[in-house]
Amino acid sequence: MTELGSMTEHGSMTEHNTGIRISVIIPVGQRHSDIRELYADYRAGLDALRTPYEFVFVLDGPHPDVMSGLDALVDSEQSNIKVIALNRPFGESTAIMTGFERSAGDVIVTLPAYHQIDAAEIGKLVTMLEVNDVVVGWRWPRAGGALERMRRTIFHGSVARVTGMRLHDLGCGARAMKRIVLQELQLYGDQHRLLAVLADRQGFRVAEVEVRQSDRDRFEGIHRPREYAHFALDVFTVFFLVRFTKKPLRFFGMLGATMFGLGAALVLYLIIERAFFGQSLADRPALILSALVVVLGLQLFALGLLAELIIFTHARHIKDYQGAQIIQYPQAGLPAATLETRSEKTAAR
């Protein structure tokens, strides 16, 4: 009850703080360091910018220890802090979007809830926004074992293959972006990791900047198999989103046609064997296999058509050219006489 009270009170308070330029959103998930220490650290980094800022902490699920720490912060600090507590873990993307809804700044900075980058580097991310729309951090030089390095190379290599974007550290939680970016992207699921790719796809200028890794960001042990599945799914998501969102049949059709072709070839082979070499057909397990593959191809194709139907029925909301600007100079009037006289000449001819 007290938590709720302090939150609403705070929400209404910040309505008056119109001077805020930078909103720092910190999604607090499973992995987090001591929050007071982290806050002090980030604060030092932000103070160096000499720009009004606010902190938006989003507690992704109940974290009583963090909550009490944040309560103490809100009570003691003379600066802008918002704390949003979510009732269950919704995932980092949702946490960021929730924080974004309550943020006031034109510049949104997301920072991880543990010491990942050197806080002094936050300024670098923000200043790079002068010429970019999104700036993502790249921890470099980076600590880590050989296996971990290999995993990163493979992961980022495949993302680069799919998107043509050479990114080096999609796992870095430190990003800065203009407000409009999150307004348009509407992150969900695990898309926070792919923010740079998705923003690039929307036509935003994206830059990756090297930041010093924090001394305390050490990766303990190896990833669990589940994490690897996440990485692989990320690559697949990017692959599908970047290439086929508007033309799903090209994806499903490619798979379906390949399957169908394979199955048909197998059927043909079986029929030829039956017709010319006297092999009996009815008792061959290969027959089932071929039927299965053909049918699978057909099903995939049907899925593609269904996906096309979804795109078609929503085509009026799907626009590639989001954020297009129209430039017109109504006061310009008609051009000087040169053109008109010339056109009269051609008309007279």
Add this chain to the structure above:
Amino acid sequence: MACPPERRIMYLLSRPKAQAMYNASPKVSVIVPFYNEQDSIAPLYEAIVRALQPLQIGFEMMFVDDGSKDQTLARANQIAQRDSRVRVVKFRRNCGQTAAMAAGIEYASAEILVTMDGDLQNDPADIPMFLDAIDSGYDIVVGWRHQRQDKLISRKIPSRIANWLIGKVTGVPIKDNGCSLKAFRASVIKPIPLYSEMHRFIPAMASIAAPRIAEVRVRHHARRFGQSKYGLSRIYKVLLDLLVIKTLASFAARPLLWFGLLAAPLLLCGTVLLGYTLLSFALNGTPLSLPLAGCGIIFVASAFMLLCSGALGELVYNLGDMRDHEFARLTQRLRTRIVPVETKAQ
């Protein structure tokens, strides 16, 4: 229309307030997508003005800059600063020609929309012909590059085949789908969804509404500046796009039927196979052939899956916002007689 609020706001913002202060309601909008055509834009502008000025009608030009990396946008801006009839649509990134056309069509304000390429291969002097055809009652007028100035092997022959195929499949026999010089009645084309890479199929896509289509011969010039942006690799894409448009145009409102047609042969095959094996087992006592029966089961199961997909399709269509009667309304002709209700004098 259920449009997400933030997008609606974007749309409102992106329309300048003084949009049509001058030239309040132009009759013709000429829509030209540009992608890296810095040398073409000024000559094209002059040619359009030369072609339309003598007609004494209000017209505007929509120059869509599709995220060019050269001076195209700057030069378009210069032209717009001199001529209030020019509006420039600026994309943040390269979205492709379909999106450029779609944006031009969406933001244009005239009743007749003319689209053309930005590479000077179309001649604006042909536009009056298009306008005449629209005035005489056609909804869509497409150009036909009679003497095409392109390479034979890589451009002309594939396009001949593609045009024949598109005509056969969609039932809209147009001799030259690739010609960008087209004219549309705005009320007909605006509600037609254009996305993905459909700019080659606009008449085919528009066939949902069954518009009256005319063809006129146009001049075609060889490319003067810049690079051609097409290659041979598009055949696979064209085929799939064609299939999509065909299915959407004929079946979108009846997904269950469409999947039912896919499922029918499978169901038939499966039933025959299953029936044959079961019958021969029951009547002749031959041992049950597992592979044959297995195939039958797979076919029948797959047919059911397809039917279920069709049901899913009905759900999708039901929740979407495309309705056939909206398309029917676009081109309908109305003839009514209203008999005044007679109030009987008592």
